Amino acid sequence: MTVNQRLILFIASFFILASCELRQDRQREESLHIIHAGSLSVPVKKLADAFLEENPGLRIFTEAWGSKAGARRVIDLDSRADVFMSADYMVIENMLIPDHASWYIPFATNELSIVYTPSSRFADSISTDNWMDILLLDEVNYGRSNPDMDPCGVRSVFTIQLAEKKYGREGFAEALLGKDNEYIRPKETDLIALLETGQLDYIFLYRSVAVQHGLSYLTLPDSLSLGNFDLNPWYGYSMVETLGAKPGERISEYGEAMVYGLTIPHKTEQPELAKRFVAFVLHPEKGQIILSELGQDPVGHFANPYQDVLPDFGLPAH
Numbered sequence: 001m002t003v004n005q006r007l008i009l010f011i012a013s014f015f016i017l018a019s020c021e022l023r024q025d026r027q028r029e030e031s032l033h034i035i036h037a038g039s040l041s042v043p044v045k046k047l048a049d050a051f052l053e054e055n056p057g058l059r060i061f062t063e064a065w066g067s068k069a070g071a072r073r074v075i076d077l078d079s080r081a082d083v084f085m086s087a088d089y090m091v092i093e094n095m096l097i098p099d100h101a102s103w104y105i106p107f108a109t110n111e112l113s114i115v116y117t118p119s120s121r122f123a124d125s126i127s128t129d130n131w132m133d134i135l136l137l138d139e140v141n142y143g144r145s146n147p148d149m150d151p152c153g154v155r156s157v158f159t160i161q162l163a164e165k166k167y168g169r170e171g172f173a174e175a176l177l178g179k180d181n182e183y184i185r186p187k188e189t190d191l192i193a194l195l196e197t198g199q200l201d202y203i204f205l206y207r208s209v210a211v212q213h214g215l216s217y218l219t220l221p222d223s224l225s226l227g228n229f230d231l232n233p234w235y236g237y238s239m240v241e242t243l244g245a246k247p248g249e250r251i252s253e254y255g256e257a258m259v260y261g262l263t264i265p266h267k268t269e270q271p272e273l274a275k276r277f278v279a280f281v282l283h284p285e286k287g288q289i290i291l292s293e294l295g296q297d298p299v300g301h302f303a304n305p306y307q308d309v310l311p312d313f314g315l316p317a318h
Contacts, residue, residue, distance in 0.1 A: 031059040033080035037087035038187035066150030066187035071095040082274040088151035089261025095245040101263040103306035108260040108296040111227030113217040120201040142202040143183035143191040148243040152188035156204035158238035158255040208295030279313035
């Protein structure tokens, strides 16, 4: 190879590398990476589409996980995470603050329900009076998500424990939690396919997800649905131990009304763009309307311990 040929090859390689770096920089500048709870898959898609209408040319990448598994991706992997949206604000508190985030904001509520299809065994007769007996039947299969990976799994345990206490059914929680464990899945939305194909008759699932997927569901009383903030003292009688943020660590989680939370992780590469998206989610006439239409109402009075360190999202006063 002659000197001129080597020179031409060097120049060509330089421009190729420069072009690649420019494209990578542009992609970084014009993209937003969101890690979110599986139960937020439909809402995040709607929120992202609406946000893109206000920000043409932007690209949004999303990953759906059980909230705890999603938090682990923020902690353990060298990957983008500009916004983290959890089905339980305590996942942020217990796993990300203070090393990986500085605050959280509550942004939506939900409630637990028992979800089924018309082909589920006893679908025509299940009610708030007999669901405990139906789920215990040998011929009935039910599913729930993994408490170590997903808040819905934690909340399913809470509801089962509270049902035992509410109705004086000693031994019910142990019996039901020991049944059908082969159907436990990493996140609650993984159970939907098993339900729709008839492998499962019932699953514990958020009401909003049932509504979004057109599934039948049994509305539980407030004392079991974890949807009434006034009943937090009662919900607190339930408890489950789950994996913590550190390897081998176990933490105790206590029942309370459902509050979804979000944060901007320290590792974000687009802090200003992330702030704009969070502001859109929190805006009462934008993101909050979308969430309400999908079955998730705004959070009312909530004592946020990080109120004084929150960024200014420029939201209208209310």
